[in-house]
Amino acid sequence: MENILSSPIFFMLLIFIVFWLFIIRPKQKQISKENEFRKNLKKGDKVITAGGIHGKIVGIQEKTVFLECEDIKKIKIEKSMIYGLSTE
Numbered sequence: 001m002e003n004i005l006s007s008p009i010f011f012m013l014l015i016f017i018v019f020w021l022f023i024i025r026p027k028q029k030q031i032s033k034e035n036e037f038r039k040n041l042k043k044g045d046k047v048i049t050a051g052g053i054h055g056k057i058v059g060i061q062e063k064t065v066f067l068e069c070e071d072i073k074k075i076k077i078e079k080s081m082i083y084g085l086s087t088e
Contacts (some may be wrong), residue, residue: 038080065078
């Protein structure tokens with residue numbers, strides 16, 4: 001019987017485990033954290049979009065957010081484009 005450590009299947013399995021531990025799993029955690037952040041957005045939060053627009057949330061729908069910016073009364077953007085909370 002062939003030694004299992006010299007088997008090509010063992011090396012393929014080992015490579016998959018390494019990819020899962022160092023690439024796939026951390027990315028899944030990051031996506032989950034971002035989704036939780038967007039789910040917990042509320043009216044009055046000051047946010048920054050992926051495009052660099054700073055604004056205050058004045059309305060929330062299931063997939064969109066209405067922002068009030070300094071020079072613009074109200075804009076509608078996708079929730080997925082909210083990057084983070086604004087420090088201003």
